[in-house]
Amino acid sequence: MNLLKLSLAELNARERVQSLLDEGTYHELLDPFQRVKSPHLEPQGIIPQNDDGVVIAQGKIDGKRTLVISIEGAFQGGGIGEVSGSKIAGALELAIKDNREGRTIYPVILFDTGGVRLQEANYGLMSIAEIGSAIVELRDWVPVIGVIPGKVGCFGGMSIIAGLCSRLIMTREGRLGLNGPEVIEQEAGLEEFDSTDRPLIWGTIGGAQRVATGFADILADDDVEIIKDGIVSFMQPAEDEPRSAQVDQYFSLIKSVDPTAEWSPASAREFINQQGSPEFEPAPLSSEAEPSRGRTWFQALTGNQPSLSEDVPSFLCADAKLGEENARFLSIVPDAHHRFPRVRHGEVGLLEGWSIAHYVREAMEADEGEGGTPRPIVAIIDVPSQAYGHKEELFGLHQACAAAVNAYTTARLHGHPVIALIVGNAISGAFLSHGFQANRILAFDDAGVNVHAMSKQSAARVTRRTIEELEEATKKVPAMAYDIHSFNSLGALASLISGIDADSPAEEEVETVREKIVETIKEIREGGPNLKNRLTSENAVNGGRRASIDVRKKLAEQWK
Secondary structure (H helix, E strand, O other): OOOOOOOOOOOOHHHHHHHHOOOOOOEEEOOHHHOOOOOOOHHHOOOOOOOOOEEEEEEEEOOEEEEEEEEOOOOHHHOEOHHHHHHHHHHHHHHHHHHHOOOOOEEEEEOOEOOEOOOOOHHHHHHHHHHHHHHHHHOOOOOOEEEEOOOOOEEOHHHHHHHHOOEEEEOOOOEEEOOOHHHHHHHHOOOOOOOOOHHHHHHHHEHHHHHHOOOOOEEOOOOHHHHHHHHHHOOOOOOOOOHHHOHHHHHHHHHOOOOOOOOOHHHHHHHHHOOOOOOOOOOOOOOOOOOOHHHHHHHHHHOOOOOOOOOOOOEEEEEEEEOOEEEEEEEEOOOOOOOOHHHOOOOEOHHHHHHHHHHHHHHHHHHHHHOOOOOOEEEEEEEOOEOOOHHHHHOOHHHHHHHHHHHHHHHHHOOOOEEEEEEEEEEHHHHHHOOOOOOEEEEEOOOOOEEEOOOHHHHHHHHOOOHHHHHHHOOOOHHHOOEHHHHHOOOOOOEEEOOOOOOOOOHHHHHHHHHHHHHHHHHHHHHOOOOOHHHHOHHHHHHHOHHHHHHHHHHHHHOO
16 A cells, blocks of 8 residues: 555646656756747747746656656646647657667656647647657557646647557546537537536546546556556557557447437446447438538539448548549538537537548558559548537547547558648647648638637637737737638648639639649658658748757757
């Protein structure tokens, strides 16, 4: 019996790492004396922190060489910006290199984060996409272990990252969900989620519920030694695939969820553990086709091919000729009669996330079986957000999104050219799930094309600013802006396509876009499967990702 219990949750980020690593092995990279801080906070009147809220350390746990990444929830709510995100992604990239070259190092991530740091918005989205890509690649050598000890919890895009981990440890005080309670209340109303109802919150996204429903692996007491024992137990090859790769099991489960039922934490646990309800029969599908740019461009680029996903009308998938080869096209579209009411305007919800994962993996398996060239995958992007709903969180929306990220990343790493074509909105976790893992991102030069981490109303509430103050801040930090030109200045876009009527394209305009995609596929096949182009593009090098590049360089210099 441990009489000297030491709470991990009560420690700060640095103390957490020091408490877990074997005595005398702690080696911190980019410590506060290096003064690697965000360049985007002071212009907004926000005092920065010299380690930007993330501690990166190498050492040993139980004698095994380990990389520990710890997020400081007390600084900016553990939000991920350019520097903090690049520290995490860069460290994981170095761990990939070591493991590939035979120098085993085990990655452990201590989550205490609200997701994207909204004061840096699109920098956070880019960093989280790069973190996700690194985790999927790293899992080929070693398990990636996540810990959610408590305090802030794990929300936003970082909940998707937790969903990508090989194994996940939570305490009862830990929380895990794509959308924070306050954001759901802001977007969907008090009737959907009361952010002051603590039993509701912990019954939906708390550690005990997440472990009971299979979205985490160990419910640990908040004790350093117990959590350390859990980490050690996972430092071995896993017998089964990560949750984000167990697509058919979860896809079938979500299809059998009755959204009209009143779900309690207990009934949800029982439902998931019994693997669904075969008695539930969804209502007949609607024949109405809601107009959207996502639908318009899916139909235009596929030549009005029927969707392969007839049982999920909000998700379109078809194979069609692109140049001299077949490509798979995917799009999320509105469905006014969607079984889940919070997914009727083109949002990414449970069915959409698992549909992406299913149909991307289907293409991979078919191409591998035929022994041919991996086909291109084109993600057509017009997504206003992820779903904001109680049932979505209860049944693991973050995990559905992680499965989509996992599928796109795996396809890219296995040689499928993945292209994202932004034709409308590309917002928040929806964009992280559908498109941000592409080899190349293309976008229309159009006022209706927007990229951001959150709606303006929710961003204002979370940052305690007015919308006018938010818009004023975009003049100092382009990453906070919604327009595509500001996003382009950051270096992530491969091309901005001008002269296109995004709503009613003529055939010659469609052909122009097809030709651009074909040209991009050729570039991808010549350039390789990783996301390095986002750090080497002209806009990135000329200032859009200067801090991201500098952080990676300094990490490599201090890496042992």
